Amino acid sequence: MIHARNLTKVVWDGSIETTVLQNVNIDIEQGEYVAILGPSGSGKSTLVNTIGLIEKPTSGELFLMGHEVSRLNERQRSNLRRGGIGFVFQNFGLIDELNVYENIELPLRYLQYGKKERQSKVNAVLSKLQITHLRHFFPNQLAALQKQLVGIGRAVITQPDLIIADEPTGNLTSACGNKVMEVLSSLNEEGFTIVMSTHSAMEADRGQRVIQLFDGHIITENIKNHL
Numbered sequence: 001m002i003h004a005r006n007l008t009k010v011v012w013d014g015s016i017e018t019t020v021l022q023n024v025n026i027d028i029e030q031g032e033y034v035a036i037l038g039p040s041g042s043g044k045s046t047l048v049n050t051i052g053l054i055e056k057p058t059s060g061e062l063f064l065m066g067h068e069v070s071r072l073n074e075r076q077r078s079n080l081r082r083g084g085i086g087f088v089f090q091n092f093g094l095i096d097e098l099n100v101y102e103n104i105e106l107p108l109r110y111l112q113y114g115k116k117e118r119q120s121k122v123n124a125v126l127s128k129l130q131i132t133h134l135r136h137f138f139p140n141q142l143a144a145l146q147k148q149l150v151g152i153g154r155a156v157i158t159q160p161d162l163i164i165a166d167e168p169t170g171n172l173t174s175a176c177g178n179k180v181m182e183v184l185s186s187l188n189e190e191g192f193t194i195v196m197s198t199h200s201a202m203e204a205d206r207g208q209r210v211i212q213l214f215d216g217h218i219i220t221e222n223i224k225n226h227l
Ligand SMILES: Nc1ncnc2c1ncn2[C@@H]1O[C@H](COP(=O)(O)OP(=O)(O)OP(=O)(O)O)[C@@H](O)[C@H]1O
Pocket: 011, 012, 013, 014, 018, 020, 038, 039, 040, 041, 042, 043, 044, 045, 046, 047, 199
């Protein structure tokens, strides 16, 4: 489903050229839950944003759902992203002016779903995440965990092929982080393909596979033995 070949990203940091990703090769199949583990600055966000078509690689190839996407223009990439990829961000990424219901509904509006269909989909997601009682709240009225549950709701509302979660527990206490980890695991059990980045080995262990990044390259890849 996702095949990265020699993905490399070079950026200019002031006057210095920095290689943020170096010859990264990854294969992720549908239904997998893959954790990208690495310290701050190792390139996790750059990698998941590249896989998620938010950032472009400098060189290398990236195949997503059968398409080579590394050289697509912004419009083509956003078309693939929309509906196909759901993002969960460390800082939640909610729109302050929209309430919980409207935040979760937004991706469906972009995809031009009718009102009835939007209603039934949003209500189902609210109920699944057990946040129906928060539907009229605005982000500034929510606790951090509640915000992230809304972020997850928005990510899954279109039934995307892929969920990308970039340090989804980065702004949460460990107890709240655990709850988010449980929700991601149950989404994976439902069939969602998940790529999650984290700097915590314990969290990474929630995935079926851990890809460890350091200074922009993969240092180890562990596949768990399912006995
Ligand atoms: N557009 C850019 N311009 C300059 N430097 C960049 C750019 N994007 C990334 N970097 C640098 O590349 C390195 C990797 O960044 P990245 O954000 O991918 O790491 P990360 O593993 O997600 O870190 P964190 O855990 O702090 O989120 C960092 O040193 C960062 O400063």
